[in-house]
Amino acid sequence: MRAMTITEDHRLELAELPEPVAAPGEVLIDVVAAGVNRADVAQTAGKYPPPPGASELPGLEVSGRRRDTGEAVVALLAGGGYAEVVAVPEGQLLPAPENMDLTDAAGVVEVCATVVSNLVLEGGLADGQTVLIHGGTGGIGTVAIQIARQLGARVMTTVGSDEAITQVRELGADHAWNRHTTDVPDAAREAGGADVILDIVGGPALADNVTMLREHGRLIIIGTLGGASGELPVGMLMGKRARVIGTTLRSRPTESKREILQRTRELVWPMLADGTVSVPIHATFELEEAAAAQNVLREGGHLGKVILQVAARDA
Template sequence: MRAMTITPEHRLLLTDLPEPSPAPGEVLVDVVAAGVNRADLLQVAGGYPPPAGASELPGLEVAGRRRDTGAPVVALLAGGGYAEVVAVPEGQLLPAPAGVEAVPAAGVPEVAATVVSNLVLEAGLRTGETVLIHGASGGIGTAAVQIAHRLGARVLAVTGSPEACGSARALGADAAWDRRTTDLPAAVAAEGGADVILDVVGGSLLAENVAMLRERGRLVIIGTLGGARGELPIGLLMGRRARILGTTLRSRPAAEKQEILARTQDLVWPLLADGSVRVPVHARLPLEEAEEAHGMLRRGGHLGKVILEVDLSGAW
């Protein structure tokens, strides 16, 4: 099979490899397309190794067909998605979402599961609460804006450009600001603060995020684009009886991933089917252009997902 391997120089190289052998409880999936995520960039750079026992290949989500039944599916992976065939624990497969073509479907499982696990299961976002979403124009951000809106939350979005602000509002954000030109704490304060903050930036925004929380607010940190260390205003955190949650999805046990995916299917699949949640696709590139796909994420300015087309002959 064709696959993208990581070289010692931290580059991606198209390589011919043997197909994976499924372990007990795993099934083979013939990959149609693979989603690209920032975690993939970190792995290629040597900063985010796969969990023990996972494929060394990058790629955390795919759309394809089960080898045993031919059924169209999407899969959440701990690695291996940049390849023509992946071995997936059966509990980490979901049926292809109705009404979504194979290429955009490849960008669903990682972002949808991330949003559901963090906003719903960890932060307990409730109808009528206000949620602030950093990076609202990226893959996770665009999904978070739409899902939170459909859950009945008031959505505040932070993006990197005026154009992206307009896109966030079109997806359901009640307010959107360009982080480069806005006094964000003042803007959020004028909205009454946030009950929940979904943060992909990390350390550099820690103190600012705590200051923007309402009483009993929850800050969920899922990325470290702004560094892994920050200053924590403990007195302010205590005074607001707020909580800080840090989570990852990739390294969770298989049983937890299966539970998250089941909840994701229950909550998000109907929204994909009726069109109230969609997957914006910024670019579609062939597998062998994975390095260019990574460059798009590195440069920023994209709306939604970048997808690698692996083998469209199996598309549904």
């Protein structure tokens, strides 16, 4: 099979590799397309190794067809998605969303599962609450804005340009601020603060995030784009009776992923089917162009997901 490997000097290289062999409880998927995520970029750079036992190839999500039944599916992976065939635990599969092209479906499962696991299961976001989503134009941000609105929340978000403010407002954000030109903590506090904050920045944003929390607020850290260390204002955190929650999805065991995916299917798949939630696709690249696809994420400024086309477009 064709697959993208990571060289010792951290480049992506097309190679011919043996197909994986399905272990007990796994199924083989003939891949149509793969989603590109920031975790893939970090892994390529040597900064985010796969969990023990996972494929060394990058790629955390794919769309394709089960080899045993032919069913169109999406799969959440711990690695291996930049390839023509993947072996996946059956609990990490979902039926492809109805009426969605399988190429576009490759960008659905990782962001939707991330949003559900963090905003709903960890954060307990509820009708009438306020959420602050950092990085509103990214794959996770664009979907988080829409799902939060469907849950009845008021949505605040940060973006990287004035143009992006219009884009995220069209997705449903009530407040949007250019982080380069706005004092976001002041603006968020003036807007009443947040019950839940979804953060991809990490350590450097820690103190500011705590200042923006309401009483009993929840700060959920899912990324460390800005760095892994920061100052935590413990007294303020205690006074607000607030919580700081750090989570990852990739390293969870299959049973945990199965539970998250089932909740995702129950909550989000109907929204995708009726069009109340969509996953914007910024660009689609061929498998061998994976390095260029990852550069889009490195450079930023994109809206939504980047996809790798692995097989011919599904009819």
